[in-house]
Structure formats: structure tokens, C-alpha cells
Amino acid sequence: MKLLTRDLGELEIDEKDIVTFSGPIFGFEKYRRFVFLFQEDLSEHFIWLQSVEEPELCFILVQPDLITDHYTPELPPEAKDLLGEGDYMCWLIVSLREPFADSTVNLRSPIVVNPELRQAAQFVLDGGLPIRHPLIREGGAQC
Amino acid sequence: MLILSRKAGESLILDGGIEIKITEIYGDKVRIGIAAPGSVKVYRKELYATIKENQSAVVHPSAAAVKDLLKRMQRPEESETPAPETPGEGEK
Numbered sequence: 210m211k212l213l214t215r216d217l218g219e220l221e222i223d224e225k226d227i228v229t230f231s232g233p234i235f236g237f238e239k240y241r242r243f244v245f246l247f248q249e250d251l252s253e254h255f256i257w258l259q260s261v262e263e264p265e266l267c268f269i270l271v272q273p274d275l276i277t278d279h280y281t282p283e284l285p286p287e288a289k290d291l292l293g294e295g296d297y298m299c300w301l302i303v304s305l306r307e308p309f310a311d312s313t314v315n316l317r318s319p320i321v322v323n324p325e326l327r328q329a330a331q332f333v334l335d336g337g338l339p340i341r342h343p344l345i346r347e348g349g350a351q352c
Numbered sequence: 353m354l355i356l357s358r359k360a361g362e363s364l365i366l367d368g369g370i371e372i373k374i375t376e377i378y379g380d381k382v383r384i385g386i387a388a389p390g391s392v393k394v395y396r397k398e399l400y401a402t403i404k405e406n407q408s409a410v411v412h413p414s415a416a417a418v419k420d421l422l423k424r425m426q427r428p429e430e431s432e433t434p435a436p437e438t439p440g441e442g443e444k
Contacts, residue, residue, distance in 0.1 A: 315406075
């Protein structure tokens, strides 16, 4: 099927690749179907989370490893009910700001995906993880 | 900030119509009951902060910001035509 995206133009996607948010992205509860898009020639640490239902709804996500060395989120007990059995992948939402160096990532509320079952959810973790953590580590560029 | 002491079972009334009741105190936690009109939205603060942050993350970044990000994301061996793909493969 054809998909109109916010940042990447019109793409051809396979309906099998649509991920369902069994737990919502908070504040966007009515949008449940997304695709994860990445670009081959760009760093695999970043991915675009594009709504299938609303072309203008798009999040830029980053792998936690790129941001911090010790990110071991403890998911709430309901995670298994929402995502099913299997291996999960964790992504963090990037808030791009101007200037770019002010951009942040949300360590507190990761997007967690079960790639096999194509189920995803956002969780708000306990503990003092920051909602706004610098995207760029001090000391310069990272990728 | 107004700070009051309450015991389990006691309440506060806010703005004439919202009741906040301490229903239980156990260990380092309290259980709170809130009775409010349907128009009043109640969030745990961290959830509220997450909603706000999600909303700021989808604000359409300027073309310059996305371009800057793309530039920083470039691998050394960059190619000309980005080929979008779907996830799942590659990451697992």
C-alpha cells in the first residue's frame, strides 16, 4: 500500500509491517497503527515512527545505546500483556529543537516493540529517569 | 505550596467541587481517591509530562533541523539514494 509520510515523501509499504500500539503513545491515544521507517544510508540508530492514519504524525526515535551506556529499563508487569511473549526492542523519542544542540530524548517514557508480533507500547518508567536528556553527548558529535 | 496534614479517611475539597481523599497509607505510599466532575482531567505528573513531551516531539521540526539531523546521521560510506525500509529485519 502507498503511505504518505511527513518527512520521507510517499512510500510503498507492506501492510504486514504495520505495528499496532496495544498501549498508546500518550496524548495520541486514537492513533494506533504505525510503521517504523529507516533509511539504508543513514545511521541505523535512528528510525522514523510514522502514523499510517495521519501523515503529519511522525516521531523520530533513537536507540538508547547511542544516548547512554546504562539504559536498562524495568518495564511494568503489564508489558507482557500488551506486547506478548518474545524479545523486545526499545526506542526513545527525540524532540528536535533549535538550535539542534538543544534537542533532547525522553529516557523516562520509551517506546517498546515486539518486532515478531508487531505490537508496541509506550511506558512511563518508575524512578528518576529524565524526560529531557540531551541528544548530543557532551564532547561533540557521536555518530 | 500549601501543605496540610491528613489522616487516612480524611479529605480535601478543591474549588468547591473536587474531593481528594486519603484512602490508605501503607509503607511509603498513600492511596488517594479523587472525586471530580468528568471535565476535570487527572494525570499522574510523570504521565502528564510524557504527554507534553510527546506533543513537543511531533511539532514539525524545521526543514533545517531535520537536515542537520540527517547530516549527523550520515555514515562515512554514504550513498545517493535513501531506500526506506520497514523495521524488524536488521534490528533483531
